[in-house]
Amino acid sequence: MSMADSYRAKKHTVLLVDDEPDILELLELTLLKMGLEVDKAGNVREALTKLAAHRYDLCLTDMRMPDGDGLQVVQYIAQNNLDVPVAVITAHGNMENAVTALKAGAFDYLAKPVSLDQLRALVKSALNLPHAAPSSGKALLGTSPAMQKVRDLIERVARSQAPVHISGESGSGKELAARLIVQSGARRDQPMVAVNCGAIPETLMESEFFGYKKGAFTGADKDRDGFFQAAHGGTLFLDEVADLPLAMQVKLLRVIQEKRVRKVGATSEEPVDVRIISATHNDLAERVRQGKFRQDLYYRLNVIQIQMPALRELREDITAIVQHTLDRLRDGSPAQFSAEALHALQGYNFP
Known part of the structure; x- marks a missing residue:
C-alpha cells in the first residue's frame, strides 16, 4: 500500500488557514496528492469555529491574516488541549515569528516561499505522532516535583519539532532526557545522531558536521556524509554545544535557518530534515554575555529549555x-x- 493509499484509508484531515487563495490552492493540491482530506479557512475566526466543531489530524496556518494572526490559532489549540499538531507559515527570514509560535506550542514551521518537499516532510512527521508515549527500558527515576516537571516537559516537547536545549550539571541525565524526547516523538523510528561538540578538533568540524566531496582536501579519497546527512529524517543531539568555536556557530546557524547543507568541496547545497536537541553543563546565557556564544544561535537553540535538576x-x-x-x-x-x-x-x- 502506498503512503497516499494509507492516508486515504485512515481518512486523515488537514485544516488549512490562509487568506491567499493561490497559496491555499497550492497547499490543497499537494495534500490531496498525498491522499489527505482537506478543509479550509480564510481567516482566524473561521479557523477557530472549525476547530471547535471538527477534529483534525493537522492544522497548517499562515501567520498573517486580516482579522488576526496564526499565533491565535496556535494558542487556541494549546489552551483548549486539542490533540492537533499545528504548524505555522512565516515570511522568509522572519524567524522571530517562527520561534514565538514554537514557544506557544506549534509543532513546526514553514518559511515562504513554501518548499513542497519540506511541506511533505512536515506532514509525514505530524501524522506519525504517537497517541501515547511508548514504554522504554530506560526512564528518569524519582517522583519529586522537580523530576515530575521534567517528565511533563519531555512529554510536551516530544509532540513538537521545536529545538530543545537541555541544561544541567554533568551526570544529571541530559542525554537520557534527549533520548526520551525522541522515543516519544514523531521521529522515534528515525536515526538519532549524538555528537560531543567538545571532542571534535576545530579543523575537522566542518567536514564532520556537513560531510565532504572526494578531493576536497588531502586524504578525501571518496565522498562522505556528515552528521547532518546521517541524521536526515531524525534527530541531531548536540552535546556540550557551548564548546563550539564561534566560526562553526555561524555555519551551524545558517544550516538550522535554511535547512540545507553544503559539503566541503561541493558547489551546491542539499536539503536536510533534522530536529535539533542541544545540551551543555555550562550556562549558555552567560556564555552569550561573555561573547563566547552567538546570541542569534542561542535564540534558535533555546526555543524550549529543560533544566535537569542536580x-x-x-x-x-x-x-x-x-x-x-x-x-x-x-x-x-x-x-x-x-x-x-x-x-x-x-x-x-x-x-
Whole structure:
C-alpha cells in the first residue's frame, strides 16, 4: 500500500488557514496528492469555529491574516488541549515569528516561499505522532516535583519539532532526557545522531558536521556524509554545544535557518530534515554575555529549555535512585543499603 493509499484509508484531515487563495490552492493540491482530506479557512475566526466543531489530524496556518494572526490559532489549540499538531507559515527570514509560535506550542514551521518537499516532510512527521508515549527500558527515576516537571516537559516537547536545549550539571541525565524526547516523538523510528561538540578538533568540524566531496582536501579519497546527512529524517543531539568555536556557530546557524547543507568541496547545497536537541553543563546565557556564544544561535537553540535538576535537589528521590543503581550493579547478589547509609546519602550535599 502506498503512503497516499494509507492516508486515504485512515481518512486523515488537514485544516488549512490562509487568506491567499493561490497559496491555499497550492497547499490543497499537494495534500490531496498525498491522499489527505482537506478543509479550509480564510481567516482566524473561521479557523477557530472549525476547530471547535471538527477534529483534525493537522492544522497548517499562515501567520498573517486580516482579522488576526496564526499565533491565535496556535494558542487556541494549546489552551483548549486539542490533540492537533499545528504548524505555522512565516515570511522568509522572519524567524522571530517562527520561534514565538514554537514557544506557544506549534509543532513546526514553514518559511515562504513554501518548499513542497519540506511541506511533505512536515506532514509525514505530524501524522506519525504517537497517541501515547511508548514504554522504554530506560526512564528518569524519582517522583519529586522537580523530576515530575521534567517528565511533563519531555512529554510536551516530544509532540513538537521545536529545538530543545537541555541544561544541567554533568551526570544529571541530559542525554537520557534527549533520548526520551525522541522515543516519544514523531521521529522515534528515525536515526538519532549524538555528537560531543567538545571532542571534535576545530579543523575537522566542518567536514564532520556537513560531510565532504572526494578531493576536497588531502586524504578525501571518496565522498562522505556528515552528521547532518546521517541524521536526515531524525534527530541531531548536540552535546556540550557551548564548546563550539564561534566560526562553526555561524555555519551551524545558517544550516538550522535554511535547512540545507553544503559539503566541503561541493558547489551546491542539499536539503536536510533534522530536529535539533542541544545540551551543555555550562550556562549558555552567560556564555552569550561573555561573547563566547552567538546570541542569534542561542535564540534558535533555546526555543524550549529543560533544566535537569542536580542530585542534591532530589533528596526525596535518593532512596529510589541509589537502590536502582545497586540493583544494576549487584548482578543478582542479595544486597541493600542500611537505614543509616540511606540517611547519610539523603543528607549529603552532592557537589
